[in-house]
Amino acid sequence: MSQQPRGLPGFLRRTLRNDVLDAPSASVEPGLGVVGAGMSNVSASGVASSSDPSDAAGITSGSPETPNASLGGSWTSESSGSGCKQLRTVAFPPLPRERGGEESSDDSIDNNENDGRGITQKTTKTLATPSKNSTHSSTSSTTQQQTQNNNNNNQQAQPRSYKETQFETIISSSIISLRDLRKISWNGIPPHHRSLTWKILLGYLPANTSRHASTLHRKRAEYKDARKQHYDIPDDSRTNSEQETLRQVLVDVPRTAPEVPLFHNDRIRRCLTRLLYIWAMRHPASSYVQGINDLATPFIAVFLAGYYNGVSCLDGEVMASVTDEMMEEVEADTYWCLTNLLAGIQDHYTSDQPGMQRMVMRLEELVNRIDVDLSSHLKETGIEFMQFAFKWMNCLLLREFSLSCVIRLWDTYLSEESGGFEDFHVYVCASFLVHFSNELQQMGFDELFQFMQVSILWSNVFVMFQALSIVNMCRFSIKEHAYSKLGRQRNRNITEQCICP
Amino acid sequence: MFFFNVSCRVFDTSSHVEFHGKRYLSGHSNNDTMTTRADEEYDYLFKVVLIGDSGVGKSNLLSRFTRNEFNLESKSTIGVEFATKSIQTEGKTIKAQIWDTAGQERYRAITSAYYRGAVGALLVYDISKHSTFENVERWLKELRDHAEANIVVMLVGNKSDLRHLRAVETDEAMAFSEQHNLAFIETSALDASGVDTAFQRILTEIYRLMSRRNMAAEDGANAPKLSSGQTISLNADNKPRKNCCSG
Numbered sequence: 001m002s003q004q005p006r007g008l009p010g011f012l013r014r015t016l017r018n019d020v021l022d023a024p025s026a027s028v029e030p031g032l033g034v035v036g037a038g039m040s041n042v043s044a045s046g047v048a049s050s051s052d053p054s055d056a057a058g059i060t061s062g063s064p065e066t067p068n069a070s071l072g073g074s075w076t077s078e079s080s081g082s083g084c085k086q087l088r089t090v091a092f093p094p095l096p097r098e099r100g101g102e103e104s105s106d107d108s109i110d111n112n113e114n115d116g117r118g119i120t121q122k123t124t125k126t127l128a129t130p131s132k133n134s135t136h137s138s139t140s141s142t143t144q145q146q147t148q149n150n151n152n153n154n155q156q157a158q159p160r161s162y163k164e165t166q167f168e169t170i171i172s173s174s175i176i177s178l179r180d181l182r183k184i185s186w187n188g189i190p191p192h193h194r195s196l197t198w199k200i201l202l203g204y205l206p207a208n209t210s211r212h213a214s215t216l217h218r219k220r221a222e223y224k225d226a227r228k229q230h231y232d233i234p235d236d237s238r239t240n241s242e243q244e245t246l247r248q249v250l251v252d253v254p255r256t257a258p259e260v261p262l263f264h265n266d267r268i269r270r271c272l273t274r275l276l277y278i279w280a281m282r283h284p285a286s287s288y289v290q291g292i293n294d295l296a297t298p299f300i301a302v303f304l305a306g307y308y309n310g311v312s313c314l315d316g317e318v319m320a321s322v323t324d325e326m327m328e329e330v331e332a333d334t335y336w337c338l339t340n341l342l343a344g345i346q347d348h349y350t351s352d353q354p355g356m357q358r359m360v361m362r363l364e365e366l367v368n369r370i371d372v373d374l375s376s377h378l379k380e381t382g383i384e385f386m387q388f389a390f391k392w393m394n395c396l397l398l399r400e401f402s403l404s405c406v407i408r409l410w411d412t413y414l415s416e417e418s419g420g421f422e423d424f425h426v427y428v429c430a431s432f433l434v435h436f437s438n439e440l441q442q443m444g445f446d447e448l449f450q451f452m453q454v455s456i457l458w459s460n461v462f463v464m465f466q467a468l469s470i471v472n473m474c475r476f477s478i479k480e481h482a483y484s485k486l487g488r489q490r491n492r493n494i495t496e497q498c499i500c501p
Numbered sequence: 502m503f504f505f506n507v508s509c510r511v512f513d514t515s516s517h518v519e520f521h522g523k524r525y526l527s528g529h530s531n532n533d534t535m536t537t538r539a540d541e542e543y544d545y546l547f548k549v550v551l552i553g554d555s556g557v558g559k560s561n562l563l564s565r566f567t568r569n570e571f572n573l574e575s576k577s578t579i580g581v582e583f584a585t586k587s588i589q590t591e592g593k594t595i596k597a598q599i600w601d602t603a604g605q606e607r608y609r610a611i612t613s614a615y616y617r618g619a620v621g622a623l624l625v626y627d628i629s630k631h632s633t634f635e636n637v638e639r640w641l642k643e644l645r646d647h648a649e650a651n652i653v654v655m656l657v658g659n660k661s662d663l664r665h666l667r668a669v670e671t672d673e674a675m676a677f678s679e680q681h682n683l684a685f686i687e688t689s690a691l692d693a694s695g696v697d698t699a700f701q702r703i704l705t706e707i708y709r710l711m712s713r714r715n716m717a718a719e720d721g722a723n724a725p726k727l728s729s730g731q732t733i734s735l736n737a738d739n740k741p742r743k744n745c746c747s748g
Contacts, residue, residue: 247632248605251556251577258574289607290555290577352610390580390611399576449583 164190176200176207186415188408195306198299199333201414202340216333223278223332230281231274242281245288249276256293260403261316262301267327268319272296275335283342286349291391294398295341298407299334314403345421348393359393359426360385366430374437381445388452392429396421543587543596547707548618549700550648552640553625554633555604558659561690562625563601566700571690578603581615590705597704609643616648620711621655621703626674628658628687629666634674641681653710655684655703662689 163184170180171193181200189197199205204219205212238246253273257263263272276296280288304313307326313319342348348355364385368375378385391399398406409428413420433440436451443451551559560578564570567584582601587594600619602612616622624640626633637656644652656678658669671687678685684702688695 248555255574255576258576287607290603290605291579293577349607351607353607386611386614387581387583394579399579446583446585453582 163187167193171196172209174209176209178207182415182417186412189411191305191310191312194310194407194411195303198302198410198414199337202337204333204336204340216329219336220329220332223335224328226278226282226335227274230278245280246277248290249273249280249288249293252276252290252293257297257398257403260297260301260314262304262314262319263297263316265316265319267322268300268316271327271331271334272300275331275338279335279338279342283339285351286342286346289349291394292338292342292349294395296334296338297398297403298410299337300330301403302407303330303333303337312404341421344419353394355422356390356393357386359422360389362426363389363393363429363433366426367433370430371434371437374433374440377441378448381443381448383445383448388449389429391453393425396425397428542594544593545708545711546596546598547620547704548598548600549621549623549703549707550616550619551599551601551623551625552612552643553604553623553657554627554630554636557604557625557627557630557633558690559604559623559625560601562623562657562659562688562696562699563599565690565693565696567599569693571693573691577605580608580611586700588701588704590701590708593708595704595708597700599700613643613647616644616652619648619652621653621707622648623655623657623699623703624683625657625659626669627660628669628674629660629663631668634658634669634677637677651710653684653703653707655686655699655706656681657699658685658687660689660691661687661694662691 167184167190170176170184178200181197185197185201196205200207205215235243235246250273253269253276256269256272262268272293276288276293279292301312301314304318304322304326305311307322308318345355347353348359364375367378367385396406397409401409410420413424416424440448440451551563553559555577560575560582561571563582563584564572564575567586578601580603583599584601585596585598587596589595600615602608602615622644624637624644626637628634641654644654656674658671658674674687675685677683684706686695686699686702688699690696
């Protein structure tokens, strides 16, 4: 954390200093990442701890009376007594940008959810666990594993977590219970299961495990045909509008996730170009819309990592060992999963983008209900939700967070029974606004706008903050929302499901 | 005579206070924050939009002008982005509020909403891609349909550093801009040539037109008072502008 960003406003600099730089002085267990320690303050302020039964009681009693106390408050606040307790009982993940760190983060998050047995539960990634594609993990993946071993050298001998065993049981049964899979995935999917789990949750693979291989085979062949029909044809046989679409895709692909080295790779870029173009050809009502390219990136990253036991491939180093066959499979899988994802939010990208407008309106309404002060401040400054939240909806926060954060967030979106990307996403956006409420209320129009659109600012905060607290914040916000305002049955359901997994 | 509309939306939403000849925005707007009060001091606030095809370099023109930054790997703009910068011209401080719009067709419905109240537009094309120049007419139509009638439009040929790839000759673009009564300049956000000049020129142009309009408006306001009739709308319309240009 030495490269502290200069442009951060005071409150964020404080965050970095207090929570991260001073963290080692706190009594942190070995194996806890520095950032993990920083994040404990989040739990101290009453957000992350909701899953611990003993602490949850405190929150429940506190929240209805003081709706904004925890969310509105900065997470820079010093840890309270219970926070210190949390420090010792909850294993927090190290930084996601280190390979291996990100992977273990999810596992450790989940330990928290299980039974509070705490840090002794913190597992290594199950290196020995055969991934479904373990046939592909060749020499390079051995290297990967070694790297990872080094990263996690403190934890090698530790047993697999309860949650992970549970996950394994669910995913390896012959008929996978979608209900159970959703429930357990909501709090994060272990990285080596993510590729398969996403495919199931998106409806790309059936619940019946015995049909997986044949489905994959059929779908991949189908994609190959589509490619022959739409992409592998001479340019002069394309219509003007098709050429225009191709031109737009070609303009955008090199600008897709430029901060992630993986997407500088030519093969990845060609694969992205093809699948976006083919998707556009087969969905003429919306065709290709800028931002859809962003939505494909988590799939590519996750499916590629699926061949390497879930080890993050974002640095692009694995590309040397990726075979053409693997690339083709990743491309086809990404295409179909992107198709399924977009099918659920189709009118976000059709003419005039009615879905997007609806989402923005719902966000505005939600903030209106949860945080009247913020809402009226935004009105006073003259800023419109459409001006800043449009991008959040259009790119599903991929522009605001690091890719590894988004991947974790999507675990939850995909686990939502109905419309994680349509419905739950609005709550996530609302919880950010409410979280920054105090700061936002100090800002005028210009600063507000700048704050909302500077993604670097967000990712610096949230790389540290990580997906755990994001989702917990969101969860908390919904819970609060359910208690205080609407109390609709649907919200209660989410709440119960979230708080007591 | 070319009349010009001051960005009424902006001026009307906040009251103005005279203070030692300088004008401050008052009320619940920008300067309530504790940050850079000095930055809030300006004589005029102009809203300018950046339009043009996707990938011609609008966002980089904006970041070069406002922050002197250039990013070869900048992402596509979704919806709109926004930045401000103050410049000096003819002894006045002008704050430019620049809206950078997404170039793709699908976003027109959203971006055209931002033309409202804009007093200037930089219509950008890429000198190395002729199709982006061919689309300039479509963008002009877009402005005619959605923007104020008096908006100042400047045609900007960006990426002038790509000499070896040039597909649009300077003469061709200049002839086009004369024909359509547009200002014209070639820029390179990459090597920064022409960028400041482009913004400086359009803002100065807006300022001059606005001053001329204000003077004309004042004359117009005085004259009917002496005579008779139909002054009501003019007077009402003039009041804020009179205040505006007396600083």
